[in-house]
Each structure stands twice: as C-alpha cells, then as structure tokens.
Amino acid sequence: MLCMGLRFGARRYLSYKAVRRPNLSGTGRKLTAPNIEEDQNQKGVGCLTKQLKAKILATGPITVADYMREVLTNPHAGYYMNRDVFGLEGDFITSPEISQIFGELVGVWLLNEWRKMGSPTPFQIVELGPGRGTLARDVLKVLAKFKLGTEFSMHLVEISPFLSKAQAQRFCYTHDEVPDAAKQPYYQTGTTATGTKAYWYRHLEDVPRGFSLVLAHEFFDALPVHKLQLVNDQWQEVLIDVAEHENEKVDFRFVLSKSQTPMSRVFQPLPQETRTCLEYSLDTERHVGLLAERIERDGGLALIMDYGHFGEKTDTFRAFKQHALHEPLLAPGTADLTADVDFKHIKHVAETHGHIYSCGPVEQGQFLEHMQGKPRLEQLLAHALPENQDIIRSGYEMLTDPKQMGSRFKFFAMFPGVLAEHLKKFPVAGFT
Numbered sequence: 184m185l186c187m188g189l190r191f192g193a194r195r196y197l198s199y200k201a202v203r204r205p206n207l208s209g210t211g212r213k214l215t216a217p218n219i220e221e222d223q224n225q226k227g228v229g230c231l232t233k234q235l236k237a238k239i240l241a242t243g244p245i246t247v248a249d250y251m252r253e254v255l256t257n258p259h260a261g262y263y264m265n266r267d268v269f270g271l272e273g274d275f276i277t278s279p280e281i282s283q284i285f286g287e288l289v290g291v292w293l294l295n296e297w298r299k300m301g302s303p304t305p306f307q308i309v310e311l312g313p314g315r316g317t318l319a320r321d322v323l324k325v326l327a328k329f330k331l332g333t334e335f336s337m338h339l340v341e342i343s344p345f346l347s348k349a350q351a352q353r354f355c356y357t358h359d360e361v362p363d364a365a366k367q368p369y370y371q372t373g374t375t376a377t378g379t380k381a382y383w384y385r386h387l388e389d390v391p392r393g394f395s396l397v398l399a400h401e402f403f404d405a406l407p408v409h410k411l412q413l414v415n416d417q418w419q420e421v422l423i424d425v426a427e428h429e430n431e432k433v434d435f436r437f438v439l440s441k442s443q444t445p446m447s448r449v450f451q452p453l454p455q456e457t458r459t460c461l462e463y464s465l466d467t468e469r470h471v472g473l474l475a476e477r478i479e480r481d482g483g484l485a486l487i488m489d490y491g492h493f494g495e496k497t498d499t500f501r502a503f504k505q506h507a508l509h510e511p512l513l514a515p516g517t518a519d520l521t522a523d524v525d526f527k528h529i530k531h532v533a534e535t536h537g538h539i540y541s542c543g544p545v546e547q548g549q550f551l552e553h554m555q556g557k558p559r560l561e562q563l564l565a566h567a568l569p570e571n572q573d574i575i576r577s578g579y580e581m582l583t584d585p586k587q588m589g590s591r592f593k594f595f596a597m598f599p600g601v602l603a604e605h606l607k608k609f610p611v612a613g614f615t
C-alpha cells in the first residue's frame with residue numbers, strides 16, 4: 184500500500200516500557216468494565232475499544248497478534264469487515280489499483296510459468312485477500328486474451344463479507360451468496376463473463392486440492408504479528424495493556440510481559456538470528472506451510488507480493504489512516520494495522536515445510552521491468568487519450584521507482600522442489 188507518510192519516509196518509532204499493570208482497584212482510576220452485550224449491538228468502533236479494554240481488564244494484557252486480529256477482522260467492527268478502505272477516499276492505495284500494468288504483468292507471468300510446467304488442466308487460480316478484486320480482474324483479462332476460461336476456476340480466500348461482494352461485482356457476470364454455507368466450504372459463488380467459475384472461502388484450508396496458481400498481494404502484511412524481545416538471554420513478549428491515564432492520547436500502551444507467554448516459550452529464532460527485538464507471525468508461518476504442502480503435493484506455484492525485509496527489521500508494526508501514519512493504539516478499528524513481511528522467515532518456512540524451490544525476494548521495480556513493463560507502458564500510451572497520458576505514466580513510475588514503491592515492495596515465488604533442475608535451465612521470469 185502506498186501512503187503519504189511512506190512516500191515522505193516517515194516511520195514510527197516505539198519504545199517499550201517494562202511497566203506494571205495498573206492497580207485497577209486503586210484510588211482515582213475510573214476505568215470500568217463496559218457492558219459487552221450492549222456494545223456488540225452498537226457495531227461501532229468505540230465498541231471495539233471498549234471490548235478490548237474489557238478483555239484486558241478481565242484477563243490481563245493481550246498479545247499484539249490478538250490485538251491486530253481483533254482490530255482488523257472482528258466480525259462486527261473489524262477494520263476490513265464492513266467497508267471499502269482503498270483508494271483516495273480510503274486509507275491507502277495498492278499497486279493493482281494504481282496501474283492496470285501491474286495485474287497484466289502478473290497475469291502474463293502466471294501464464295508463462297504455467298505453460299513451462301506443461302499447461303496442466305484443469306487448474307485453479309487462488310488469491311489470498313483480494314481486496315477490491317482488481318488484481319483478479321486484470322489477471323482474468325490476460326487469460327481471456329489467450330482464450331482460457333473454462334479450463335480453470337477462481338478460488339478467493341477473503342474474510343470480509345463486504346469486500347467479497349465488491350470482488351464479485353468487479354470480475355463476475357453473476358454471483359450469489361451460498362444459502363446454506365455451513366454445508367459447503369465456500370460462502371459465495373460467481374461466474375465470469377468468459378464462463379470461469381469463482382468460489383469464496385474464509386480459510387485457505389477450505390480451498391479444494393488441485394494444481395493451483397496462488398497469488399497473495401498485500402495479504403501477509405495484514406496477518407497478526409507477535410512482538411518479542413530478548414531480555415537476559417530469554418525471549419519475552421511485548422503485550423498490550425490499557426493506557427495508564429484516561430487523558431492519555433492513546434487508548435492502550437505496550438508493556439513487556441512479566442513472565443514467559445505461550446509464544447515466548449515456543450518461539451525459535453532462525454539460525455544466526457542477531458536481533459534482540461523482532462516481529463514474528465505465526466499466521467504467516469501457517470499459511471506459507473499450507474502453501475508449501477499444497478504445491479508439493481498437487482503441483483502449482485505461489486507468488487507472494489508485499490512490502491518487507493529479509494530478517495533485518497525490528498519494529499514495523501504501524502497504522503495508516505487517510506494516507507498518513509496513525510497511532511496504532513488509538514481508536515482501534517478506524518485505521519489499518521500492518522507489519523512488514525519477513526521474507527527470510529517465509530523462505531525458511533517454504534523450504535523446510537515442503538520440498539520447495541523458491542525464487543527471490545526481488546524488488547517490485549526489477550520484477551516489473553524484467554516482465555517488459557516499459558514496452559507495455561509505451562503500448563498503453565500509444566492508445567491513450569492525451570488527457571490520460573500523465574496518469575498512466577506516473578502510475579507506472581510509482582510502481583517501479585525505487586524511491587516510491589519500486590524497491591520497498593518485493594516478489595517471492597514458490598515452486599515444487601522436483602522442478603528445481605528444470606527451472607534452473609529455464610529460469611523463472613522476472614526473477615533473473
């Protein structure tokens with residue numbers, strides 16, 4: 184996602200304080216446990232703050248991962264669940280929304296790699312967290328140009344009821360909610376104009392087996408992270424507690440766990456880890472493990488596109504609201520929460536959970552240029568109206584310029600390990 188704050192290089196710095204939980208029975212403290220039942224009916228954002236406070240007051244500080252999960256995907260008031268958060272009117276804009284070139288080149292890449300594997304049919308395109316459905320729409324356009332439609336099916340993993348409807352409206356000719364969703368692994372179905380069937384799921388585990396081309400653009404950065412800190416040679420977890428004083432500018436605060444948490448106990452740093460403070464996503468590990476098993480067992484590939492690092496960053500958990508950085512512990516549910524993806528961790532999981540051949544991460548700008556982004560830009564410009572030329576050109580520049588999204592965003596691909604020799608001989612496009 185691109186936000187003004189990022190463009191200007193702004194960054195949020197955190198300091199962790201090993202403070203004791205406030206004594207709530209003490210004098211002067213007016214925090215009281217709110218009425219959760221009443222709040223759930225309100226569906227409001229204030230309701231999420233109250234629910235989180237009630238939970239903490241009842242059972243103690245929560246993990247950053249629990250906070251992130253609740254804030255983003257709470258069924259009533261979760262950030263993604265009930266509205267469109269993208270574009271100028273929203274909080275951030277993503278690459279597929281900036282230029283059609285992005286989705287088209289991803290589509291060409293998928294087609295090229297699928298053909299190198301012998302064009303197996305039927306196959307499935309799986310997308311994790313499709314947002315407004317723009318990437319899927321542009322990929323479908325490419326496949327339709329090559330006369331593919333009924334040879335494959337679309338499988339969308341989306342937790343948000345609102346966004347799943349928006350996705351269906353973007354690339355389906357007809358779509359329906361599944362009346363008895365409890366009996367089916369999917370909750371919505373659709374058909375595109377070229378006859379491709381589409382299915383929506385809440386969990387990757389529910390997507391049927393089969394040769395799969397998997398896409399994940401800005402999905403992993405939305406998955407919850409735990410924050411861990413090495414104290415006296417022992418990993419301890421940074422937790423979230425209620426703010427100490429009512430008049431503070433935030434609703435919550437970070438505290439260091441007093442004793443070991445389940446996560447700090449089981450956490451295993453990668454070999455040669457030198458950081459003493461890091462973010463670890465169990466959900467990422469689970470999803471990448473599932474992808475690795477699926478690709479090794481049934482064939483296919485996965486392309487993960489996101490902003491991230493290679494195991495060197497320590498503190499990237501942050502919030503965005505209306506295209507600017509926002510305090511993540513203030514008014515939860517009103518701003519996006521995100522953390523940079525750790526590609527070193529992803530690569531490690533991919534290669535240890537399955538027999539996987541991985542490529543990258545490479546920078547987005549490099550991938551798009553290798554995929555012939557410039558000639559595609561020239562082609563679009565040659566047919567565009569004069570008044571649209573600048574926006575087309577600046578969109579492509581934004582995606583590829585290292586000072587904008589070109590180097591911060593990375594591409595990483597997974598293939599079955601049995602193809603390693605074949606792919607060394609016929610290298611994966613965009614990664615060389």
Ligand SMILES: C[S@@+](CC[C@H](N)C(=O)[O-])C[C@H]1O[C@@H](n2cnc3c(N)ncnc32)[C@H](O)[C@@H]1O
Nearest residue numbers: 263277312313314340341342343400401402405
């Ligand atoms: C940052 S948006 C990216 C959207 C889109 N891929 C794009 O780049 O424009 C994250 C997407 O993942 C979905 N999402 C977040 N957490 C999810 C989860 N746990 N399971 C399934 N979908 C999730 C959101 O609803 C949203 O569609």
